Amino acid sequence: MVRTPCCDKTGLKKGTWTPEEDRKLIAYVTKYGYWNWRQLPKYAGLARCGKSCRLRWMNYLRPNIKRGNYTKEEEDTIIRLHESLGNRWSAIAAQLPGRTDNEIKNHWHTSLKKRLKRNSITNANGAKDTPKRKDPEIYNHDDTEANPVQESNLVDIIPPILESSSSSSDQISSLSMTTDITSVGKNTNTTDELILDNNNEAVFHPYADTSGSFWTEPFYSDNFYNLYISNDFQAPSLLPADPGFASVHSPFLDGEIILWP
DNA sequence: AAGATAAGCAACCGCCAGCGA
DNA sequence: GTCGCTGGCGGTTGCTTATCT
Numbered sequence: 001m002v003r004t005p006c007c008d009k010t011g012l013k014k015g016t017w018t019p020e021e022d023r024k025l026i027a028y029v030t031k032y033g034y035w036n037w038r039q040l041p042k043y044a045g046l047a048r049c050g051k052s053c054r055l056r057w058m059n060y061l062r063p064n065i066k067r068g069n070y071t072k073e074e075e076d077t078i079i080r081l082h083e084s085l086g087n088r089w090s091a092i093a094a095q096l097p098g099r100t101d102n103e104i105k106n107h108w109h110t111s112l113k114k115r116l117k118r119n120s121i122t123n124a125n126g127a128k129d130t131p132k133r134k135d136p137e138i139y140n141h142d143d144t145e146a147n148p149v150q151e152s153n154l155v156d157i158i159p160p161i162l163e164s165s166s167s168s169s170d171q172i173s174s175l176s177m178t179t180d181i182t183s184v185g186k187n188t189n190t191t192d193e194l195i196l197d198n199n200n201e202a203v204f205h206p207y208a209d210t211s212g213s214f215w216t217e218p219f220y221s222d223n224f225y226n227l228y229i230s231n232d233f234q235a236p237s238l239l240p241a242d243p244g245f246a247s248v249h250s251p252f253l254d255g256e257i258i259l260w261p
Numbered sequence: 262a263a264g265a266t267a268a269g270c271a272a273c274c275g276c277c278a279g280c281g282a
Numbered sequence: 283g284t285c286g287c288t289g290g291c292g293g294t295t296g297c298t299t300a301t302c303t
Contacts, residue, residue, distance in 0.1 A: 051273085101291075103270085
């Protein structure tokens with residue numbers, strides 16, 4: 001039996017996502033939710049495979065994604081879970097809020113596996129092989145707080161995502177209303193962050209200390225959505241009647257936001 | 262300074278399970 | 283029971299960046 005392709009590949013773009021594509025996907029999913037990944041790119045105005053859209057959203061664009069260096073606790077958890085679960089990355093990721101299976105898998109293959117190997121060699125004969133590049137995650141855990149975020153192009157426009165707002169990485173518990181000043185993004189080329197003032201005007205401010213409050217401040221704001229919700233995509237003719245979908249109306253937005261379960 | 266090499270990571274591919282018709 | 287569709291998962295690839303020589 002001939003396997004049906006996940007999508008019609010003709011004319012579909014592959015490779016790295018552009019900020020513009022990210023904006024479209026964020027805007028669409030924010031407004032309508034992901035009701036059908038295969039159909040979604042058509043309505044969102046994206047020349048991408050549905051799977052590619054899903055992967056991009058799940059691994060990088062959705063709320064509550066934690067980027068950056070792993071803490072020692074996280075690494076220990078990964079190692080411990082890998083011992084018991086094996087390569088079941090999604091199961092491991094479920095125990096680490098904010099981390100995706102893909103990211104954990106990458107981290108395992110690039111750092112943790114080698115670290116364990118090195119440890120076992122060291123334990124076996126006391127020998128130490130020096131890696132070509134010093135890995136601060138392995139050699140200096142105290143540095144993990146110094147630079148907690150590694151930004152992609154995307155983060156030029158997207159705020160860091162709140163980890164603690166939900167125990168499940170697949171949930172948005174709420175869209176938090178924020179106060180006078182709302183952080184909406186970070187300029188990766190400088191130490192400035194983009195914020196909105198009382199008039200909803202974007203201005204760059206010196207980026208505040210990222211330690212401590214960085215992952216705990218509520219910043220996933222309606223103002224952020226207001227910035228990036230655009231009208232350059234087509235609304236689906238039929239939105240899901242799934243009772244698991246809830247919608248809210250924001251005074252800051254033109255229309256409703258679909259909140260997925 | 263430039264080329265070689267290793268490391269890191271985003272993204273793709275193919276398979277599989279679940280579900281409804 | 284089967285077929286087709288969809289979402290999800292894990293393995294792998296290939297590009298970019300960092301480091302070494």
